Amino acid sequence: MADDYQGRIGNLIRDARKHRGMTQQQLAETLGTSQSAINRIERGHQNLSLQMIARIGAALDSEIVALGAGPTHLRVTGPTTLTGSIEVKTSKNAGVALLCASLLNRGRTTLRKVARIEEVNRILEVLASLGVQTRWFNESDLEIIPPAELDLDNIDETAARRTRSIIMFLGPLLHRSDLFELPYAGGCNLGTRTVEPHMAALRPFGLEVKATDGSYHARVNPLVEPQRPIVLTERGDTVTENALMAAALHPGTTIIRNASSNYMVQDLCFFLQKLGVDIEGVGTTTLRVTGVTEIDVDVDYAPSEDPIEAMSLLAAAIVTKSEITITRVPIEFLEIELATLEEMGFHYSRSEEYDAANERTRLVDITTKPSDLHAPLDKIHPMPFPGLNIDNLPFFAVIAAVATGQTLLHDWVYENRAIYLVELNKLGGDVKLLDPHRVMIEGPTHFSGTEIMCPPALRPAVVILLAMLAAKGTSVLRSTYVIHRGYEGLAERLNELGANIETFRDI
Numbered sequence: 001m002a003d004d005y006q007g008r009i010g011n012l013i014r015d016a017r018k019h020r021g022m023t024q025q026q027l028a029e030t031l032g033t034s035q036s037a038i039n040r041i042e043r044g045h046q047n048l049s050l051q052m053i054a055r056i057g058a059a060l061d062s063e064i065v066a067l068g069a070g071p072t073h074l075r076v077t078g079p080t081t082l083t084g085s086i087e088v089k090t091s092k093n094a095g096v097a098l099l100c101a102s103l104l105n106r107g108r109t110t111l112r113k114v115a116r117i118e119e120v121n122r123i124l125e126v127l128a129s130l131g132v133q134t135r136w137f138n139e140s141d142l143e144i145i146p147p148a149e150l151d152l153d154n155i156d157e158t159a160a161r162r163t164r165s166i167i168m169f170l171g172p173l174l175h176r177s178d179l180f181e182l183p184y185a186g187g188c189n190l191g192t193r194t195v196e197p198h199m200a201a202l203r204p205f206g207l208e209v210k211a212t213d214g215s216y217h218a219r220v221n222p223l224v225e226p227q228r229p230i231v232l233t234e235r236g237d238t239v240t241e242n243a244l245m246a247a248a249l250h251p252g253t254t255i256i257r258n259a260s261s262n263y264m265v266q267d268l269c270f271f272l273q274k275l276g277v278d279i280e281g282v283g284t285t286t287l288r289v290t291g292v293t294e295i296d297v298d299v300d301y302a303p304s305e306d307p308i309e310a311m312s313l314l315a316a317a318i319v320t321k322s323e324i325t326i327t328r329v330p331i332e333f334l335e336i337e338l339a340t341l342e343e344m345g346f347h348y349s350r351s352e353e354y355d356a357a358n359e360r361t362r363l364v365d366i367t368t369k370p371s372d373l374h375a376p377l378d379k380i381h382p383m384p385f386p387g388l389n390i391d392n393l394p395f396f397a398v399i400a401a402v403a404t405g406q407t408l409l410h411d412w413v414y415e416n417r418a419i420y421l422v423e424l425n426k427l428g429g430d431v432k433l434l435d436p437h438r439v440m441i442e443g444p445t446h447f448s449g450t451e452i453m454c455p456p457a458l459r460p461a462v463v464i465l466l467a468m469l470a471a472k473g474t475s476v477l478r479s480t481y482v483i484h485r486g487y488e489g490l491a492e493r494l495n496e497l498g499a500n501i502e503t504f505r506d507i
């Protein structure tokens with residue numbers, strides 16, 4: 001039995017290592033051991049101490065090697081000053097949209113430099129359960145090959161329920177099946193997130209959905225087609241993407257009004273254009289889509305960089321008063337954030353613009369200058385693009401905390417996200433919740449380290465981590481899955497800039 005147990009652990013470690021794209025040699029170097037020792041461990045020929053298992057789990061930074069030891073935590077020693085250069089990864093939100101859109105294509109889809117994050121992993125698990133073959137190569141390129149028929153009865157419900165993005169299967173699937181079920185969408189716990197706009201946008205394509213027992217029961221009438229422009233009642237990102245994907249395989253022209261023109265929608269449009277779908281109005285709120293009856297091409301596409309990760313890194317530099325260079329910043333999706341920061345006294349320089357690999361999105365490199373910030377004259381609130389991005393709003397909480405004066409943040413969109421920002425008080429902040437949508441933040445704050453449980457929302461969780469970087473002493477951030485949902489190797493990459501963040505598990 002003992003041998004069997006060691007063998008199973010060895011297999012888990014090998015799978016997790018491969019999943020991270022690491023060689024045995026690389027893992028050995030991280031752990032300060034030899035490649036042959038790793039080889040022995042993976043073949044189940046090594047008796048491992050619990051401590052060693054925990055160290056391997058931390059090095060692989062993976063929930064897969066939980067080995068019953070539970071979630072990962074971060075121990076941060078501050079205050080930190082960051083130096084050096086960091087590259088922005090491609091976006092979570094385009095990544096998941098493109099994975100869903102790959103279901104439109106009967107040919108092979110290759111996506112370049114996809115962020116290796118848990119949200120992507122969950123969608124890959126769902127795709128695998130439907131019979132889609134996916135394969136990572138070159139570390140972060142992804143090949144997706146669909147089967148002739150999707151195995152819709154076998155959908156991985158556990159994976160599906162952990163992401164909001166599963167809702168974007170509706171648009172492509174309505175072309176694949178007349179009757180199917182999808183588990184309810186999950187994602188960040190931000191209060192009620194309606195799916196009604198999705199149903200309204202897809203009804204003109206014949207989709208009727210009944211929501212019961214934790215599932216959406218979908219029935220498609222293929223004879224129904226849009227008779228007039230589809231007017232979205234909300235300018236939402238995923239609802240626009242769903243309408244686009246439904247329109248892509250609808251032969252004829254569909255007009256979508258009040259469409260989101262946000263970054264992930266643009267990436268999806270560029271991808272669909274490569275699949276042969278004609279789309280006019282990309283970057284505006286009226287999209288004119290002329291679809292095709294079948295898509296069967298080998299397509300290669302590189303999504304653009306993540307404006308939210310870029311904002312997170314800017315916030316890291318600002319709260320730690322550091323000079324760092326953030327490369328590959330998608331500038332058109334960060335202009336209002338930067339203008340607001342400039343009004344607050346933030347100094348930086350930027351390079352000339354250059355093209356992202358999709359040849360459409362404009363990028364710059366930004367070098368931050370340590371600055372003394374003051375509160376803005378007006379409140380800060382988000383708007384659909386080209387406004388200040390709703391996912392960037394939480395970062396203004398930790399920035400406002402280090403600025404002198406009072407800043408009002410108004411998150412009119414989410415019922416529950418602002419609430420988590422009050423957690424900054426545990427680190428010495430002065431954040432008052434005026435109502436579920438508004439927080440008043442008074443600075444400057446001298447953060448000091450403490451232990452905090454990760455809020456169940458990605459951006460607020462990262463906000464707390466950034467405050468910990470600036471905090472004096474040791475902090476612990478517990479249960480960090482939610483961060484891995486949207487950021488690849490954030491702790492390791494911040495450590496490369498000089499942060500002191502250790503990943504550990506309870507054993």
Ligand SMILES: CC(=O)N[C@H]1[C@@H](OP(=O)(O)OP(=O)(O)OC[C@H]2O[C@@H](n3ccc(=O)[nH]c3=O)[C@H](O)[C@@H]2O)O[C@H](CO)[C@@H](O)[C@@H]1O
Pocket residue numbers: 093096164165192193194233234235236237238239264384390391413414
């Ligand atoms: C996978 C993905 O791409 N997720 C993004 C997407 O989620 P997603 O498109 O799923 O966003 P939701 O549909 O949840 O919309 C967010 C909230 O905004 C409200 N709303 C939205 C638009 C509008 O014009 N009026 C309005 O009231 C909705 O009712 C909802 O409460 O967009 C959100 C808002 O940009 C981002 O936070 C998410 O990161």
Ligand SMILES: C=C(OP(=O)(O)O)C(=O)O
Pocket residue numbers: 164165186187188391458459486
């Ligand atoms: C709210 C977010 O994501 P999701 O839509 O995946 O929950 C986010 O990216 O901050």
